[in-house]
Amino acid sequence: MEYQFISYSLENNIAKITLNRPEVLNSFNFQMAKELQDALDEVNKNDEVRVVIITGTGKAFSAGQDLSEAINLNTELSEIVERNYIPIVTKIRNLEKPVIAAVNGVAAGAGANIALCCDFVIASKEAYFIQAFSKIGLVPDSGGTYILPRLIGLARSTSLMMLGNKLSATDAENLGMIFKSTEEEDFDVFVREFSAKLSEMPTKALALTKKLLNTSFENSFEEQLEAEKNAQCLAGNSQDYREGVNAFLEKRKPIFKGK
Numbered sequence: 001m002e003y004q005f006i007s008y009s010l011e012n013n014i015a016k017i018t019l020n021r022p023e024v025l026n027s028f029n030f031q032m033a034k035e036l037q038d039a040l041d042e043v044n045k046n047d048e049v050r051v052v053i054i055t056g057t058g059k060a061f062s063a064g065q066d067l068s069e070a071i072n073l074n075t076e077l078s079e080i081v082e083r084n085y086i087p088i089v090t091k092i093r094n095l096e097k098p099v100i101a102a103v104n105g106v107a108a109g110a111g112a113n114i115a116l117c118c119d120f121v122i123a124s125k126e127a128y129f130i131q132a133f134s135k136i137g138l139v140p141d142s143g144g145t146y147i148l149p150r151l152i153g154l155a156r157s158t159s160l161m162m163l164g165n166k167l168s169a170t171d172a173e174n175l176g177m178i179f180k181s182t183e184e185e186d187f188d189v190f191v192r193e194f195s196a197k198l199s200e201m202p203t204k205a206l207a208l209t210k211k212l213l214n215t216s217f218e219n220s221f222e223e224q225l226e227a228e229k230n231a232q233c234l235a236g237n238s239q240d241y242r243e244g245v246n247a248f249l250e251k252r253k254p255i256f257k258g259k
Helices: 030-045 068-074 078-096 110-116 134-138 142-151 156-161 169-175 186-199 203-215 221-238 239-249
Strands: 004-013 014-019 051-056 060-062 097-102 105-109 120-124 128-130 167-168 180-182
Touching: 004 030, 014 030, 014 186, 030 078, 051 060, 051 186, 060 097, 060 110, 060 169, 068 105, 078 110, 078 203, 097 110, 097 186, 105 110, 110 128, 110 142, 120 169, 120 186, 128 169, 134 156, 142 156, 167 169, 169 180, 180 186, 203 239, 221 239
Parallel strands: 014 051, 051 097, 060 105, 097 120, 105 128, 120 180
Antiparallel strands: 004 014, 128 167
């Protein structure tokens, strides 16, 4: 599949999706949002893919919505949210493979919340996050009001969303909002090595863990125990489980296939 506003590559079981509108800080128009959705569908059905990286070209991860398109097309913002962002974040959360947001620069508005809904957020220390919605009289979308309070609590989320202050990658890591911040010169190497490590892990078990985490805030304790039991049954019937047990007994490193 050919893309206009993203690039896509697959190497060593790692799919890399790069937002590619650097002249507007990788802000989303309808076409780029559709292409990202299509790429997420592609990696979901491709058994060769065991890890997904989403990143940006140039100085930004993504500055969120391209407001000029919204104004020029006279499009209702609710339509933009429904067509662009609800499908993107839903696909990421339901993707049965770990997703890394490699935040190379500014992540603002919807761009910040798309990053935060990924399983791991790795950010260059030159990057920053901003809930920019209040700056133009809007409210956070793209799952931000759901995800951010669960990451850092209600009080901090309220201040970031209402005040719209910038948050450095270092501060985001210290708050527990993201997985890791790195020096700019180490960023690409860290992302590459970390994604390679994930690609060698038992992908099916990781997918089941992700599914359990998605339900953990809504289920009762008893419901979650039942969900864990059912997921463990599925994991226990996987090839990776048998390989893991054999490797343990044979005192060697397991070779997982993601099956």
